[in-house]
Amino acid sequence: MIETRLTTRFGLDVPILSAPMAMAAGGRLAAAVTRAGGLGFIGGGYGDPAWLEREFAQAGNAAVGCGFITWKLAEQPELLERALEHEPAAIFLSFGDPAPFAPALRAAGVPLICQVQTLRDAQAAAGAGADVIVAQGGEAGGHGQSRATLTLVPEVADWLAGEAPQTLLVAAGGIADGRGLAACLMLCADGVLIGSRLWASRECLVSDAMTDAAIAATGDDTIRSSVMDRARGLNWPERYTARVLRNPVTERWHDDPEGMEAHAGQIAAAWRAGWEAGDPETSNTFVGEAAGLIHDRPPVAEIMARIADGAEALLDGGWNGALR
Amino acid sequence: MIETRLTTRFGLDVPILSAPMAMAAGGRLAAAVTRAGGLGFIGGGYGDPAWLEREFAQAGNAAVGCGFITWKLAEQPELLERALEHEPAAIFLSFGDPAPFAPALRAAGVPLICQVQTLRDAQAAAGAGADVIVAQGGEAGGHGQSRATLTLVPEVADWLAGEAPQTLLVAAGGIADGRGLAACLMLCADGVLIGSRLWASRECLVSDAMTDAAIAATGDDTIRSSVMDRARGLNWPERYTARVLRNPVTERWHDDPEGMEAHAGQIAAAWRAGWEAGDPETSNTFVGEAAGLIHDRPPVAEIMARIADGAEALLDGGWNGALR
Numbered sequence: 001m002i003e004t005r006l007t008t009r010f011g012l013d014v015p016i017l018s019a020p021m022a023m024a025a026g027g028r029l030a031a032a033v034t035r036a037g038g039l040g041f042i043g044g045g046y047g048d049p050a051w052l053e054r055e056f057a058q059a060g061n062a063a064v065g066c067g068f069i070t071w072k073l074a075e076q077p078e079l080l081e082r083a084l085e086h087e088p089a090a091i092f093l094s095f096g097d098p099a100p101f102a103p104a105l106r107a108a109g110v111p112l113i114c115q116v117q118t119l120r121d122a123q124a125a126a127g128a129g130a131d132v133i134v135a136q137g138g139e140a141g142g143h144g145q146s147r148a149t150l151t152l153v154p155e156v157a158d159w160l161a162g163e164a165p166q167t168l169l170v171a172a173g174g175i176a177d178g179r180g181l182a183a184c185l186m187l188c189a190d191g192v193l194i195g196s197r198l199w200a201s202r203e204c205l206v207s208d209a210m211t212d213a214a215i216a217a218t219g220d221d222t223i224r225s226s227v228m229d230r231a232r233g234l235n236w237p238e239r240y241t242a243r244v245l246r247n248p249v250t251e252r253w254h255d256d257p258e259g260m261e262a263h264a265g266q267i268a269a270a271w272r273a274g275w276e277a278g279d280p281e282t283s284n285t286f287v288g289e290a291a292g293l294i295h296d297r298p299p300v301a302e303i304m305a306r307i308a309d310g311a312e313a314l315l316d317g318g319w320n321g322a323l324r
Numbered sequence: 325m326i327e328t329r330l331t332t333r334f335g336l337d338v339p340i341l342s343a344p345m346a347m348a349a350g351g352r353l354a355a356a357v358t359r360a361g362g363l364g365f366i367g368g369g370y371g372d373p374a375w376l377e378r379e380f381a382q383a384g385n386a387a388v389g390c391g392f393i394t395w396k397l398a399e400q401p402e403l404l405e406r407a408l409e410h411e412p413a414a415i416f417l418s419f420g421d422p423a424p425f426a427p428a429l430r431a432a433g434v435p436l437i438c439q440v441q442t443l444r445d446a447q448a449a450a451g452a453g454a455d456v457i458v459a460q461g462g463e464a465g466g467h468g469q470s471r472a473t474l475t476l477v478p479e480v481a482d483w484l485a486g487e488a489p490q491t492l493l494v495a496a497g498g499i500a501d502g503r504g505l506a507a508c509l510m511l512c513a514d515g516v517l518i519g520s521r522l523w524a525s526r527e528c529l530v531s532d533a534m535t536d537a538a539i540a541a542t543g544d545d546t547i548r549s550s551v552m553d554r555a556r557g558l559n560w561p562e563r564y565t566a567r568v569l570r571n572p573v574t575e576r577w578h579d580d581p582e583g584m585e586a587h588a589g590q591i592a593a594a595w596r597a598g599w600e601a602g603d604p605e606t607s608n609t610f611v612g613e614a615a616g617l618i619h620d621r622p623p624v625a626e627i628m629a630r631i632a633d634g635a636e637a638l639l640d641g642g643w644n645g646a647l648r
Contacts (some may be wrong), residue, residue: 001647001648002645002646002647002648003613003645003646003647003648004644004645005644005645007645015645042536057483094635118544119542119543119616120542120544120545137472138471138472139471146474146548147463147543147544147613148461148462148463148473148474148497148498148613149472149474150472150473150474150497150498150499150504150613151463151498151500151543151612151613151617152543152613154501154503154504154617155542155617156617158326158617172470173472173474174474175474176476177478179478179510179511180474180478180511180626182510183474183507183508183510183511184507185644186503186506186507186510186638186644187503187504187507188503188643188644189644190644190645216521216590217481218443218444219443219471219475220442220443220444220471222469244488273424279407285572286473288472289472289476290475291473292443292475292479292597293475293478293479293482302523306426309622312647314510315643316647319333319509319510319512319639320328320329320509320512320513320514321326321327321329321339321509321514321639322326322327323325323326323327323329323636324325324326324327
């Protein structure tokens with residue numbers, strides 16, 4: 001068993017958090033992660049109160065956390081109260097300024113987990129009182145920025161060691177197996193956040209067609225883009241793009257924002273229809289570069305066991321070499 | 325001491341290759357890496373025969389390799405013969421099709437090391453008979469593409485395990501300390517390639533001003549761009565960009581290729597003058613995201629010892645946690 005500050009602080013058997021993937025990470029997925037010894041998160045995302053209630057119900061009595069897209073939560077801050085009523089194991093904020101929400105969490109005694117994509121934002125999150133900082137590299141699926149996990153994690157670790165040593169650090173982006181977990185522990189992370197690999201699970205709220213498309217893809221087949229947000233009319237701050245599978249939508253529109261604006265209504269309708277149908281060709285499949293490491297859609301429990309077992313074997317000396 | 329297939333195959337004390345950084349990695353740097361137990365490379369780059377002769381002479385009797393920019397070597401293939409006359413420890417090809425050069429190396433008994441940036445190119449390099457594949461993530465300084473080290477390395481490792489198990493795998497991009505080396509060993513690499521960290525060394529052919537700028541920077545302060553190649557009039561294939569420090573040149577021109585073309589002559593002259601002066605503000609400083617992990621400019625021998633010692637401590641159980 002791998003013991004770190006993260007497993008100790010949250011009472012886990014394995015230092016793994018699941019990504020609160022908007023619309024995909026529901027209560028079943030989150031609960032399965034927690035039951036497998038990690039800490040599962042419901043993806044509160046853009047903030048649909050009915051969806052949130054339903055998914056907390058689906059999680060049953062498993063201790064799960066809840067994540068929000070911070071800039072979106074700022075538009076409907078009452079949702080945080082709704083989430084807090086469920087006594088979440090933690091609240092996870094990403095993509096925006098977490099500071100306005102920190103006092104309510106502190107008052108409720110709920111840990112604040114802040115996901116960041118730059119050193120600068122890590123410093124801001126620590127300043128806002130984050131209990132855990134998730135340093136997310138651009139290889140991640142879905143929204144993020146461009147810095148890579150391999151440099152961002154140790155750089156944030158060095159800064160935290162000097163300025164906020166009690167703050168835990170979790171690595172995110174590109175981690176899909178025991179190798180990724182073991183590697184991130186070497187980078188001074190206290191644990192990892194897993195998105196894409198848990199997205200391709202039985203419990204995830206995503207179509208078989210999109211999952212199959214990701215399974216068929218290699219890591220070469222993804223792109224960071226904002227076509228999906230422009231298609232949906234979501235006002236994401238410009239610095240955040242989302243990694244998705246390359247498909248006819250990205251090929252046609254990624255380099256043509258003006259053309260996209262000129263046909264906005266038509267594109268929005270087609271994209272929405274594709275999304276409702278779970279179609280990987282006419283909407284977008286949100287998955288990271290780790291798609292190239294994903295070849296099946298097993299239950300969450302099996303994924304968690306594979307990652308933990310793989311990392312333990314490596315940490316126990318099972319890498320391709322030896323110390324002499 | 326860390327023993328891997330790479331140290332065994334090349335008779336090294338530490339599984340580290342130095343990046344053949346064009347114009348920056350001369351004979352002194354390459355020889356110092358080899359003398360420190362790794363394998364050093366002269367950066368043949370764009371192919372200046374006089375520079376190459378001088379730098380091989382500077383390397384003295386240390387066994388060093390030589391690297392070339394493949395698409396540029398294709399324009400003056402006779403340079404490969406010049407390099408082979410020096411009986412290099414290996415030839416390192418990156419950024420283009422290595423296949424045309426493989427027969428000459430095989431005939432000379434010189435190992436072929438191919439750097440790739442995608443799974444597809446790794447497959448092509450293995451097909452061309454590469455002895456070592458260097459999987460380079462986009463966090464690297466200088467030229468490259470966008471895939472990240474953390475996903476590219478294990479994905480290439482899985483493919484090689486099935487299709488070309490005798491081919492060695494080296495990780496590149498974002499590795500600047502013992503953490504990066506240990507992490508990449510967890511990802512199934514047989515060793516690592518170090519660029520930026522060795523670039524910020526006493527032996528590197530780069531100005532103090534550019535080194536100081538990189539030391540002052542965080543990993544947030546770099547960008548992948550092609551402004552430097554447009555400024556120099558170099559016909560790099562479009563898919564390759566170079567990571568440099570953000571500065572007035574990238575801020576002004578990165579998003580304005582048309583404007584750049586309209587002022588090409590003037591921009592070229594200013595850039596060249598800045599480059600000759602080693603000025604980080606008016607030309608470009610080629611360094612990776614690992615800039616945020618670089619805080620000094622020590623001799624190569626000290627850098628190599630720090631990386632090896634750091635990795636050994638981690639592999640010996642010195643990470644922030646424990647197996648129970």
